[in-house]
Amino acid sequence: MKTTQFNWTKIAAILCIMTCVSDFIVVFLLGNHxxxxxxxxxTMSSLGASISPVSNIISVWWICIGMVFICFGVIFRKTFNGNSKNIKLGxxxxxxYGLGEGIGSGLFKADKIDGKMTNSFMMHSLAGGVGVLAALLLPLVLRKAIVTQKKSQFYIFSWIIFAVGLITTILFTFRFSPNEDNFISLYKGLWQRLFMLNLYVYLIVLSVIMYGKKA
Incomplete structure (x- = not known):
């Protein structure tokens, strides 16, 4: 039986949900090792540094989830109105995000030598920065583009996701503060994980909408 576009939409939606949930589990389990x-x-980046005992495993994982998000983005455009400017941009x-926080973070390790950033570290940070910026802008772009029966609720939800994403991003940037002993700088891993959780909640909601969308 030929697989229809609608089936691919459902597969992409389920795979995205599984990836979002699995990413937290994998990072937590590997961190314990x-x-x-x-x-x-x-930070999660330190798990992928060369000195980490789980460096290669987490790098492969990031590349894999990056590919999932790239595929999800392609099918997302086909599922919704691909001719819409905001859908295309979304x-x-x-x-x-898949290229930056996924594949880029996996290919380039966040290594430092004698406390100095390596070229790999710079590329890792650049790729991650592109991914974070893309994730931050996503709800702003899609807040009016996704048409559901509860359009007003999705609009407000998108603004909330953006606000939380912006706050956690700002808190995470305090890791560059000269005083690393203050609460905000010290708990940089918490802010990063809250940012990821916030994004993944949004992607899961998008996946649920995709799954229920009629062909």
């Missing part, structure tokens, strides 16, 4: 690693105080932002 890194002696001295703190889920709240250390799909592109999802793809950029």
């Amino acid at each position: 890194y002696l001295g690693y703190s889920q709240l105080k250390n 799909a592109l932002l999802i793809i950029f």
Whole structure:
């Protein structure tokens, strides 16, 4: 039996939900295998550094989930009105997130030598920055583009996701503060995970809408 576009939509939606949930589980489990690693105080990037005992595993995982999000972005555009400017841009932002925070973070390790950032570290940070910016802008772009029976609720929900994303991004940037002993700088891992949770909630909601969309 030939697989229809509607079936591909459902597959992409389910796969995206599974990936969002699995990412938190994988990071938590791998972090437990890194002696001295703190889920709240250390960034996820440090799991992928060369000195990490789970470096290769997490790098492969990031590349895999990056590919999932790229595929999700492509099918997202086809599922909704692909001719809509905001849908096109939203799909592109999802793809950029997969390329940056996924594939880019997996290919380039956040390594430092004698406390100095390596070229790989710079590329890792650049790729991650592109991914974070794409994730931050996504709800702003899609707040009016996704038409549902509860359009007003989705509009407000998108603004909430953007606001939480912006706040956690600002808190996360405090890790560059000269005083790393203050509460905000110390718990950089917490702010990063809250940002990810916020984004994944949004992607899961988009996936649920996609799954229920009629062909």
